[in-house]
Amino acid sequence: MGALLLVLLLALVLGGVGFAIHILWWVAVVVLALWVLGFFFRGSGGGRWYRW
Numbered sequence: 001m002g003a004l005l006l007v008l009l010l011a012l013v014l015g016g017v018g019f020a021i022h023i024l025w026w027v028a029v030v031v032l033a034l035w036v037l038g039f040f041f042r043g044s045g046g047g048r049w050y051r052w
Helices: 002-040
Strands: none
């Protein structure tokens, strides 16, 4: 019974990590899109919208 609970707990943890990684991929895609749009839509001064 203990081994079964351990396997179920491990499955829940790995499932949660997989979901978090999936969310992080979407966040990375949105940030990349904003970064690329920042190159195309610069201000009239030619400056970048980020400091680094």
